[in-house]
Structure formats: structure tokens, C-alpha cells
Amino acid sequence: MxxxxxxxxxxxxxxxxxxxxxxxxxxxxxxxxxxxxxxxxxxxxxxxxxxxxISQGWFDSSVSFGEPGFEDRETIENGLKTAAFSGFTTVAMNANSHPAIDTNSAITFVKSKSRDHAVTLLPIGALTKNSDGVDLAELYDMKSAGAVAYYDYKKPISNANLMKIALQYASNFDGLVYSFPQDNKIAGKGVMNEHITSTTLGLKGLPSVAEELQIARDLFLLEYTGGKLHIPTISTAKSVALIREAKAKKLDVSCSVAIHNLYFDDSVLNDFNTHYKVLPPLRTKTDIDALIEGVKDGTIDMVTSDHTPYNIEEKKVEFDYAAYGTIGLESAFGALQTIFSLKKTIDILTKGKQRLGTVNTPIxxxxxxxxxxxxxEKKYTFTTNDIVSKSKNAIFEGASxxxxxxxxxxxxxxxxx
Missing domain, CATH: 2.30.40.10 (Urease, subunit C, domain 1)
Incomplete structure (x- = not known):
């Protein structure tokens, strides 16, 4: 070329x-x-x-494409095309397919599907078999095939001993373990942030403490076991404080935040629009301020689109029954620039590769x-015309x-x- x-x-x-x-x-x-x-x-x-x-190629640490099994939501081929048109040269793909990406052969399949594309795909393997949270998957075997980390996407590991063993085992080969920050017993049937808006709307609330308890537990386990831990998509002020404290102790922990959790607060849910139903849920302005400060001071290592396609049948239903998630690759850059300076935005978009075992390439x-x-400098209103993804569940539709x-x-x- x-x-x-x-x-x-x-x-x-x-x-x-x-x-x-x-x-x-x-x-x-x-x-x-x-x-x-x-x-x-x-x-x-x-x-x-x-x-x-022009800048170094952008990186997204959390995207979902559906294939294999959910090609109606998105295929790997079109997902990588979406990433390229959105400015991303490298993406880390979650294991939330059907079946879950939990074996050497599954990692090999994903790598083969992405071969010869302009966008480099880094496969994340499931942490447990079929992402069921019961038995560890073959972590080392997946690493041999090219897995860069291990994560049961949006599924918390409720068994603390299983998380302890995962951290200990993965540390033998420098493996990175993800742990989704939610205690399901506390979260219950909550579908949005537990706050004034949830009470007003009559929707079940998902309290911040469900996230914070899980993070506190995992940080204690990390301190006990050693190893490498990544906490994806945090959403509360207390979560930022807990991770800041852990980093001060020199624990090997990193974390990310979804772009939409930096942009929207829970008040946008007043019309029950399921595009705004995400996990973790949209929180308060106080949380947003703390998250932005965490990005600025380096407590938060990565900002992700958390791109998660769902078809219309999974989103255009009653709020309680709608799937959690939004596409976000196409809107990522434009949204970040409404919050941060250009220099900081590019810094955000080019960070995180090293944590997943790859390198940046200076110009x-x-x-x-x-x-x-x-x-x-281009200012515009994000519409469906800007969407390249097969699914159209865009939280930023209508945003400036x-x-x-x-x-x-x-x-x-x-x-x-």
C-alpha cells in the first residue's frame, strides 16, 4: 500500500x-x-x-460483535468495517457469542475471521466455561491461540474463591483477568440507577453499592493473590476512589469507563427510551464528575465505547425486558470531544494497548x-445515517x-x- x-x-x-x-x-x-x-x-x-x-491508531478495549451465534446483531466482518470507519485500528472483542469464546479453537476461529482486515482484532476469552461462572475455562490454552485477557462479559463472578483461583492461576503466565463490578444479590432486579429518577418513574433501582462491594472484594482478593486485574466499565464516584486507593498501594489493577457513562446521567430516562438502558446504568452528575476526574488524573486507564449491538426485537420492548447495551464505535470520538480537549481525547483513544499485550506505534x-x-472540528447531530453497524441501538442518537x-x-x- x-x-x-x-x-x-x-x-x-x-x-x-x-x-x-x-x-x-x-x-x-x-x-x-x-x-x-x-x-x-x-x-x-x-x-x-x-x-x-492524523494520530496513532485508536484502540477500544471492549467491543461485541455477536459472531458466532448472533450474526443477526453483528458479524465480525461488518463490525471491523464499523471500527475502521469510526477511526479504530485495534479493538478487543468480548467473548459473549453463542457459544461463548472459551476454547483454543474458538479463539482460532475469531482470529481467522479477522485475518486480512485493516483493523486488528484482539480476542478476549471467556473466564469460565460457557461464561457460566462455575468452572474456569482453559485459560492458558486460549492464551496459546492468541487470547489477550479473560472476561465473562457483564457477568459477575459471584464465587469469591473462583476469582481468587483465577487470579492465582493466570499470574503463572501473566494473564489479565477481568471482573465485572456488580454484586447480583444487591443489584436484584434493578434496571436503572437507584436514585430520584427511578423512584419517580417507578422502575426498580440498581444501587451504586452493588458495584462498589464487588470492586472492594476483588481488590482484597488481588492484594491477597497478586496477579493482574482489570475492572471494566465502572460507573460511580466511590468506585473511582476505591481504585485510586488500590493503585496507591501499587496493586496491579486497571479499569475502564464507558463513554456514555461520562456523557449521560440518569435523568435522560424520563421517557423510558430503552436506548438508555445500559449496564452499569447511567448514574448521577456527581458520579460523572468523579469519573471525568478519574480519567484526567489517570485513575481510569481506558475509556471504551462498550459497543454492544442488539436487534430491534431485543430493545423495542418494555423497559424492564429490554436488553442492556448500546452501539458506540461510530459516536465515540465525537462524544469524547464534547467532554475533553483534542489532545486529551487522542490520549484517551490511544491508551490501553499495552495492558492487553500490544504496543503503540508513534508517527x-x-x-x-x-x-x-x-x-x-466538524459539529453535527448524530443520526441513524451515521450508523454503520447492523444493529441501530445507539444511545447517542440525537446527541450533538x-x-x-x-x-x-x-x-x-x-x-x-
Missing amino acids: NVLIKSATIIDTKSEFHNQTLDILVEKGSISNIGKSLKNPNNYDEISLENLH AVGNLANFTLFNP LKGQAYGIINNKQLILK
Whole structure:
């Protein structure tokens, strides 16, 4: 793949060209030259786009595509196309398929389906067999096939001894264990945040303490066992404080937050729109402020779209019975830029790869081209026309966003909208 990118503003604090507007020559998938007004003697394709900016390729630590088993929601092929059009060069895919991705052969299948795509797919294996929370899956066997972590997506491990054993066992091969932060006994049948809005609407509340108790338990187990723990999609102020305290103790813990939990509070549920039914639920403005501060000070390591497609039959039902989840790849950049500066947004979108065993590639001559191309200034209202996913359950539908991706260059391929 050979291409000349014209007049691109480089946003990469790890590059000597940070904040400079330059041409970038890519030959055979690698950066061969960076400079002003580069010549094009070989007549390569040229990319010249309005207000073009470029950064290291973006990463999302939690996406779900459905395949195998739920192809009606999304396929791996179209999911990776969605990621590319949304600016992501690398995504970590959850194991919540049918059957669950819990064996060496299942990891191999996912890897084979993503081969030759511009977007690099990092498979997350199930932590327990069939994600049932009873017996550990073959963790080392999946690692041998390419699994980067282990997670029963949105299913908490209620058995504390099982989590203890998982942390101890995975530490033998530097495995990363995810633990969804929810105590189901406390959560009960709650469907939204337990607060004034839930009382007003007459919906069962899901209290913050259900999340915080589980996090406290897992941090105690981590301190006892050692190992590596990741707590995905936290949502409360107290959760941020607990993880901040654990990091001060030098425990090997990381965490993430979903973009929608930084943007919406529970008051948006007044019309019972199931697009807003997510897990963990949307919380309060106080929680949002604490989460944003956690992102800024590094307590929260990753911000994810938590992209989870569901078809209309699973969402267009009574609120109590609707599935939890929203798509989010297409709106991720535009939503983040309404909260953070451009520099911080790009920092957020390029963080987290190392935790899952891969590396960042700075924009420098000689490096492989792993870029995201985007316009950070475009303001627009997010509509169904912006959705590439097969499923349309978009929490950001109707939201005012800022910034759109043009596409990516990765794995020696150029993908533009």
C-alpha cells in the first residue's frame, strides 16, 4: 500500500512532529518520509481532506460483535468495517457469542475471521466455561491461540474463591483477568440507577453499592493473590476512589469507563427510551464528575465505547425486558470531544494497548503506518445515517457531537468512508 497524505496536522505527543502540519509518505505500509510539500514522483494516490488531522491508531478495549451465534446483531466482518470507519485500528472483542469464546479453537476461529482486515482484532476469552461462572475455562490454552485477557462479559463472578483461583492461576503466565463490578444479590432486579429518577418513574433501582462491594472484594482478593486485574466499565464516584486507593498501594489493577457513562446521567430516562438502558446504568452528575476526574488524573486507564449491538426485537420492548447495551464505535470520538480537549481525547483513544499485550506505534519515519485520519472540528447531530453497524441501538442518537473520523491506515491497508 502506497499513498501520500497531504497537509495533515499530526497529533502525537510521542512523535517529534507533534502539532505540525506536514505531508506523510507511506510506502509498502511503512512511513518512508515526513516533511513539507513532499513530491510524488511515483504518482501514488494522494489523500487531501478538509482539516485533516492524523494520530496513532485508536484502540477500544471492549467491543461485541455477536459472531458466532448472533450474526443477526453483528458479524465480525461488518463490525471491523464499523471500527475502521469510526477511526479504530485495534479493538478487543468480548467473548459473549453463542457459544461463548472459551476454547483454543474458538479463539482460532475469531482470529481467522479477522485475518486480512485493516483493523486488528484482539480476542478476549471467556473466564469460565460457557461464561457460566462455575468452572474456569482453559485459560492458558486460549492464551496459546492468541487470547489477550479473560472476561465473562457483564457477568459477575459471584464465587469469591473462583476469582481468587483465577487470579492465582493466570499470574503463572501473566494473564489479565477481568471482573465485572456488580454484586447480583444487591443489584436484584434493578434496571436503572437507584436514585430520584427511578423512584419517580417507578422502575426498580440498581444501587451504586452493588458495584462498589464487588470492586472492594476483588481488590482484597488481588492484594491477597497478586496477579493482574482489570475492572471494566465502572460507573460511580466511590468506585473511582476505591481504585485510586488500590493503585496507591501499587496493586496491579486497571479499569475502564464507558463513554456514555461520562456523557449521560440518569435523568435522560424520563421517557423510558430503552436506548438508555445500559449496564452499569447511567448514574448521577456527581458520579460523572468523579469519573471525568478519574480519567484526567489517570485513575481510569481506558475509556471504551462498550459497543454492544442488539436487534430491534431485543430493545423495542418494555423497559424492564429490554436488553442492556448500546452501539458506540461510530459516536465515540465525537462524544469524547464534547467532554475533553483534542489532545486529551487522542490520549484517551490511544491508551490501553499495552495492558492487553500490544504496543503503540508513534508517527515516525521507518515505523509501520498505524494511523487514524479525522476532522476534529466538524459539529453535527448524530443520526441513524451515521450508523454503520447492523444493529441501530445507539444511545447517542440525537446527541450533538464534535469531530468525525475519515478512516484509518493499518495492516498495509487504507480504509476511508
